[in-house]
Amino acid sequence: MELHIDRRRPMPLWRQIYEQLRERILTGSLPPGTRLPPERHLAASLGVNRATVVQAYRELAADGLVAARVGSGTRVLPQPPAPGPGRSAGPGEAEAPAAPFDWTALLALPTWPPEPPLLREARAVRSGSRQAISLARGELAPELLPTQQLQQLLREAAEADLPWGYGPVAGYGPLRQAIARRMGRTAPDEVVITAGAQHGLALIVRALTEPGDAVVVENPSYYRSLTLFTGLGLRVLPVPVDREGIRTDALAAVLDRHRPRLIFVTPNFQNPTGASLSPLRRRQLLTLARLHRVPVVEADSYGDLWFEAPQPPLRELDPTGPVIYVGSFSKTVAPGLRIGWVVAPPPVAERLAAVQGQQENGLPLVGQWVLAEFLRRGWLEEHLARLRQALRERRDALVAALARHLPETRWQVPGGGYHLWLEPEEGISALAWFRAAARAGVVVMPGDLYGSPAGLRLSFSCATVPELEEGVRRLARAREGLRREGHPGDVEPVV
Amino acid sequence: MELHIDRRRPMPLWRQIYEQLRERILTGSLPPGTRLPPERHLAASLGVNRATVVQAYRELAADGLVAARVGSGTRVLPQPPAPGPGRSAGPGEAEAPAAPFDWTALLALPTWPPEPPLLREARAVRSGSRQAISLARGELAPELLPTQQLQQLLREAAEADLPWGYGPVAGYGPLRQAIARRMGRTAPDEVVITAGAQHGLALIVRALTEPGDAVVVENPSYYRSLTLFTGLGLRVLPVPVDREGIRTDALAAVLDRHRPRLIFVTPNFQNPTGASLSPLRRRQLLTLARLHRVPVVEADSYGDLWFEAPQPPLRELDPTGPVIYVGSFSKTVAPGLRIGWVVAPPPVAERLAAVQGQQENGLPLVGQWVLAEFLRRGWLEEHLARLRQALRERRDALVAALARHLPETRWQVPGGGYHLWLEPEEGISALAWFRAAARAGVVVMPGDLYGSPAGLRLSFSCATVPELEEGVRRLARAREGLRREGHPGDVEPVV
Numbered sequence: 002m003e004l005h006i007d008r009r010r011p012m013p014l015w016r017q018i019y020e021q022l023r024e025r026i027l028t029g030s031l032p033p034g035t036r037l038p039p040e041r042h043l044a045a046s047l048g049v050n051r052a053t054v055v056q057a058y059r060e061l062a063a064d065g066l067v068a069a070r071v072g073s074g075t076r077v078l079p080q081p082p083a084p085g086p087g088r089s090a091g092p093g094e095a096e097a098p099a100a101p102f103d104w105t106a107l108l109a110l111p112t113w114p115p116e117p118p119l120l121r122e123a124r125a126v127r128s129g130s131r132q133a134i135s136l137a138r139g140e141l142a143p144e145l146l147p148t149q150q151l152q153q154l155l156r157e158a159a160e161a162d163l164p165w166g167y168g169p170v171a172g173y174g175p176l177r178q179a180i181a182r183r184m185g186r187t188a189p190d191e192v193v194i195t196a197g198a199q200h201g202l203a204l205i206v207r208a209l210t211e212p213g214d215a216v217v218v219e220n221p222s223y224y225r226s227l228t229l230f231t232g233l234g235l236r237v238l239p240v241p242v243d244r245e246g247i248r249t250d251a252l253a254a255v256l257d258r259h260r261p262r263l264i265f266v267t268p269n270f271q272n273p274t275g276a277s278l279s280p281l282r283r284r285q286l287l288t289l290a291r292l293h294r295v296p297v298v299e300a301d302s303y304g305d306l307w308f309e310a311p312q313p314p315l316r317e318l319d320p321t322g323p324v325i326y327v328g329s330f331s332k333t334v335a336p337g338l339r340i341g342w343v344v345a346p347p348p349v350a351e352r353l354a355a356v357q358g359q360q361e362n363g364l365p366l367v368g369q370w371v372l373a374e375f376l377r378r379g380w381l382e383e384h385l386a387r388l389r390q391a392l393r394e395r396r397d398a399l400v401a402a403l404a405r406h407l408p409e410t411r412w413q414v415p416g417g418g419y420h421l422w423l424e425p426e427e428g429i430s431a432l433a434w435f436r437a438a439a440r441a442g443v444v445v446m447p448g449d450l451y452g453s454p455a456g457l458r459l460s461f462s463c464a465t466v467p468e469l470e471e472g473v474r475r476l477a478r479a480r481e482g483l484r485r486e487g488h489p490g491d492v493e494p495v496v
Numbered sequence: 497m498e499l500h501i502d503r504r505r506p507m508p509l510w511r512q513i514y515e516q517l518r519e520r521i522l523t524g525s526l527p528p529g530t531r532l533p534p535e536r537h538l539a540a541s542l543g544v545n546r547a548t549v550v551q552a553y554r555e556l557a558a559d560g561l562v563a564a565r566v567g568s569g570t571r572v573l574p575q576p577p578a579p580g581p582g583r584s585a586g587p588g589e590a591e592a593p594a595a596p597f598d599w600t601a602l603l604a605l606p607t608w609p610p611e612p613p614l615l616r617e618a619r620a621v622r623s624g625s626r627q628a629i630s631l632a633r634g635e636l637a638p639e640l641l642p643t644q645q646l647q648q649l650l651r652e653a654a655e656a657d658l659p660w661g662y663g664p665v666a667g668y669g670p671l672r673q674a675i676a677r678r679m680g681r682t683a684p685d686e687v688v689i690t691a692g693a694q695h696g697l698a699l700i701v702r703a704l705t706e707p708g709d710a711v712v713v714e715n716p717s718y719y720r721s722l723t724l725f726t727g728l729g730l731r732v733l734p735v736p737v738d739r740e741g742i743r744t745d746a747l748a749a750v751l752d753r754h755r756p757r758l759i760f761v762t763p764n765f766q767n768p769t770g771a772s773l774s775p776l777r778r779r780q781l782l783t784l785a786r787l788h789r790v791p792v793v794e795a796d797s798y799g800d801l802w803f804e805a806p807q808p809p810l811r812e813l814d815p816t817g818p819v820i821y822v823g824s825f826s827k828t829v830a831p832g833l834r835i836g837w838v839v840a841p842p843p844v845a846e847r848l849a850a851v852q853g854q855q856e857n858g859l860p861l862v863g864q865w866v867l868a869e870f871l872r873r874g875w876l877e878e879h880l881a882r883l884r885q886a887l888r889e890r891r892d893a894l895v896a897a898l899a900r901h902l903p904e905t906r907w908q909v910p911g912g913g914y915h916l917w918l919e920p921e922e923g924i925s926a927l928a929w930f931r932a933a934a935r936a937g938v939v940v941m942p943g944d945l946y947g948s949p950a951g952l953r954l955s956f957s958c959a960t961v962p963e964l965e966e967g968v969r970r971l972a973r974a975r976e977g978l979r980r981e982g983h984p985g986d987v988e989p990v991v
Binding site: 027062063065068079099100102104106107108113116140141146148155156159160162163165167197203210212225228229232233234254257262281285286287288292294319321323336337348352359361363365367368 | 522557558559560561563573574594595596597598599601602603605608611636638641643646647650651653655658659661662663691692694695698702704705706707720723727728729744745748749751752757780781782783784785786789791814816826830832833834841843844847850851854855856857858859860861862863
């Protein structure tokens with residue numbers, strides 16, 4: 002390799018070497034893979050110190066033009082192809098395309114574990130058969146959505162000449178006001194509009210916790226809350242739920258031993274159990290939270306869907322207390338709006354809006370406008386009255402079918418919401434039942450997904466009355482099959 | 497205190513004590529603040545072991561009914577008020593309302609520092625005067641938005657009977673397809689729809705980093721990217737930007753010393769400098785990223801807004817390389833849509849969609865439908881052609897005004913985008929100039945907000961040609977004032 006060193010030039014010697022090699026690499030006269038001369042050889046042939054060559058090679062490496070590997074010397078690296086479509090290969094380019102970049106290590110981060118296989122299985126089962134009846138979908142059947150009203154408001158929004166610029170990160174003012182009015186004893190600056198309850202929960206976690214913090218979670222609990230918390234680096238402290246909601250005695254024990262940063266509960270018509278927190282436990286929970294200075298995040302997506310009597314939210318029991326309220330229109334109006342809200346004291350609400358601004362920079366205006374009008378015109382209350390009745394009819398049909406076909410199983414009649422928790426009798430594994438049911442043509446959700454293998458979640462929000470009846474019949478048929486065949490975990494004698 | 501113990505009952509003795517005390521607390525016969533008898537006294541008076549009383553007190557504490565404090569014994573806690581509006585105070589309730597919960601400690605987390613005071617100052621200045629000319633807003637002037645077309649498409653969306661249920665978390669299929677077609681050499685499953693570039697960046701950080709990881713950032717850089725990274729617990733490694741974009745020599749040195757998890761760059765018409773990465777540095781950057789196995793996150797919100805010639809994105813230079821591309825329609829179509837996208841290899845795209853599902857559970861359909869039609873009909877290209885011309889005229893007006901009124905300052909003519917970076921001559925502090933300019937009736941953004949105190953950001957996207965001319969005149973007047981008065985950091989002799 003011929004290089005020229007000129008000691009009279011003001012440029013340092015290392016840089017003269019560096020520039021000549023760089024030019025040859027970039028023009029292709031030193032193609033990728035070429036091994037550069039060993040440093041001491043080149044230094045000797047040029048009559049310079051070895052440190053001078055070392056410096057030149059180091060700069061080339063820093064430019065990404067060469068790489069030194071112990072044992073195999075310094076080699077020219079492949080350069081990425083030049084820009085532009087239709088180009089012809091230039092002299093300095095690698096002949097073969099560069100190997101695809103390897104993303105594996107990056108995707109192996111422990112904070113984002115792959116989806117649980119059981120969730121994939123449940124999904125596959127759900128989408129696998131057209132004849133299957135689904136009691137698995139935690140959403141409203143299309144006929145229960147106020148589609149015509151939303152369409153009408155969308156047409157009006159299109160005529161309203163709404164601005165298309167950035168909006169306020171805390172949400173559209175009239176919607177915040179309408180929600181505050183409806184919540185009662187709430188000021189608009191305590192309301193932050195979110196892209197749904199899950200998004201509100203994510204904002205709260207990002208604003209009020211640090212990775213490594215612990216959070217109390219009901220067990221069983223909504224499985225997306227579990228993955229959200231672990232995905233954001235939190236440790237989950239499960240506290241059992243029974244027929245009266247989260248067990249405050251167990252919560253007290255957890256609060257004595259740990260220092261959780263948040264307590265996450267769904268006091269009304271919980272997902273997946275349908276259970277509601279009893280009045281006594283509501284007060285106990287608030288007292289414990291105050292005593293231990295731990296905020297309670299109250300998710301209340303189903304609160305408006307009561308069948309017998311409304312349950313006051315925790316926040317109403319202790320308005321200046323430790324409660325952050327998370328609401329959603331996804332379960333009551335339409336998931337496609339992607340709109341929920343959080344109520345928190347003004348400094349907390351301001352922080353949540355700031356986090357929202359950091360990450361999403363506000364929400365689209367159209368849906369917020371539609372919903373603000375939906376509330377302002379009183380359409381929400383009319384819609385909720387119809388919806389409660391429709392859901393109550395479906396719940397009653399489900400409960401009647403269970404009483405008829407599965408009298409030995411245990412369940413609690415939910416006082417509202419979408420879900421009923423079914424616990425098979427001793428000797429029947431809920432997971433085996435879930436699988437047998439899928440084969441028998443009815444899809445339910447296995448309790449393992451919610452952290453509790455003892456039960457199955459049956460949702461009545463997305464199935465018609467005949468579907469609910471036939472679904473339970475198939476569920477009973479599947480359980481008969483399990484009894485006859487025997488199955489893992491079956492402790493009854495196989496007759 | 498009279499308690500009754502019955503050794504013939506099947507209930508344990510501690511529980512008998514517990515239940516009687518609990519009832520008295522809940523009914524108010526032991527009001528809040530009452531001190532319970534010391535354990536050994538009560539044990540002696542009842543004739544039971546002290547451990548029995550200890551157990552009873554512990555259960556009461558676990559219920560949140562009492563609290564033991566070293567030195568002051570065990571006292572009855574205040575109970576939260578009972579539910580419901582219009583209720584009368586029950587016998588067991590505290591007379592005075594409970595003290596408001598203290599949120600201070602929770603809001604003091606280091607990951608969410610308060611907004612920089614300078615940002616508040618800039619905002620206050622922006623909104624303080626109606627006569628002030630703003631060269632500070634990084635968004636399109638309302639007259640540059642395709643408002644009529646968006647209104648028309650919104651009307652069509654209202655007639656299109658779009659579904660109102662949950663949508664796919666990776667985004668609306670036809671929009672993903674339209675973006676993939678436009679990007680070239682991109683499959684729809686490599687595209688994930690986001691709520692804007694900032695949201696895309698947040699998804700990438702959450703999917704591919706862990707708190708404590710380092711990320712390379714241009715200096716100066718978009719300030720919301722800085723707060724986003726630190727807010728998500730990352731360490732920021734700044735690498736200087738000059739007229740050819742990020743300095744690859746400095747980047748190489750950083751990559752040698754650190755192990756960053758991502759390199760975040762804006763190769764085209766960077767915010768705040770307006771600089772674009774030179775072709776040579778683009779190749780060097782890609783080579784360095786491959787060599788060190790660090791992904792490059794390429795933010796390209798301004799890429800379509802070129803005035804002389806389009807710049808190929810990094811991703812196009814190395815399609816199987818280390819690049820994750822982040823696009824946005826906020827700078828080209830309308831911020832109020834809240835729509836952007838990310839292009840990444842399918843496994844990375846799938847992970848990003850999963851993170852989106854965890855946190856936002858999909859995006860509203862209406863805006864995605866509108867934008868998919870905007871692209872499908874070719875309206876985007878027509879709009880971009882008009883927009884480029886309008887922005888070029890504004891840039892030219894700004895540059896002409898600078899040449900006329902501020903010939904001693906340094907700037908680089910941006911080849912596209914919204915922003916121009918102005919560096920005052922020696923002896924003038926950019927921060928002092930920003931403040932003097934505000935007093936003179938023109939608002940610009942101080943470089944400190946972007947991590948570089950040496951300059952000012954002037955945005956020509958939101959000001960008319962006459963405003964740009966008058967704004968620069970005021971800027972020059974402010975500088976003259978500084979020269980006359982002298983100011984902190986001024987090293988020129990005051991004449």
